[in-house]
Amino acid sequence: MSDYQDYNWSATEAYSTNYILPKIIDLLDKNRNKCILDLGCGNGQMTKAILEMGYDIYGIDASETGITIASKSHPNRFFLQDISDNNLPVEIQNKKFDTIISTEVIEHIYNPYQYISFCSKIFENNLNVGQLILSTPYHGYLKNLALAIAGKMDFHYNPLWVGGHIKFWSKDTVSKLLTDNGYEVKNFKGAGRFPHFWKSMIVVGELSKKS
Secondary structure, eight states: OOOOOOOOOOHHHHHHHHHHHHHHHOOOOOTOSSSSSEEEOTTSHHHHHHHHHOOOEEESSHHHHHHHHHHHTTTTEEEOOTTTOOOOOOOGGTTTOOOOEEEOOGGGOOHHHHHHHHHHHHHHHTHHHHHHHEEEEEHHHHHHHHHHHHHHHHTTTTTTSSSOOOOOOOOOHHHHHHHTEEEEEEEEEEEEESTOOOOOEEEEEEOOOOO
């Protein structure tokens, strides 16, 4: 992730938090999600919202700018992390994370299998048990068809966006990525707009000892 791009976090993350955060919160339970890692936390806006609800949550991101912003209010909760390094920052290496939240990240990742492997390694401290909650822009047949009819394909799949989306996921492809890596898909939610034209989707996978 050496080519990772910093963004205008105050604008982009506020936008996604508005419609994704309520869906994430609906999936959380303090009895189940006791120690949470926000993987790709940006400037920490979503992490802080969940922290303020009483959850034990930490954030990591490859953006030095994002972590600097996040750490201003919670310096012991946010850490710089490149997922090409398999080890978490030393401050949180011994945390028994049972939940990983990763919103609007996987579409930027060149090697999604390495990304999932990184998540699974984090769960090793919790005896290979964990819940992975992913969000990514939604792509399905009807939405893709509407984009094509409206002549919006070049805008939506814009290859000129430096640091932009390089993977375009559907429910089926995200589910396959999870199941190929020992996760069981437990939940699916659309976020933003209306069914089958969602802005994003949230997929929940669970890793268990038998996997």
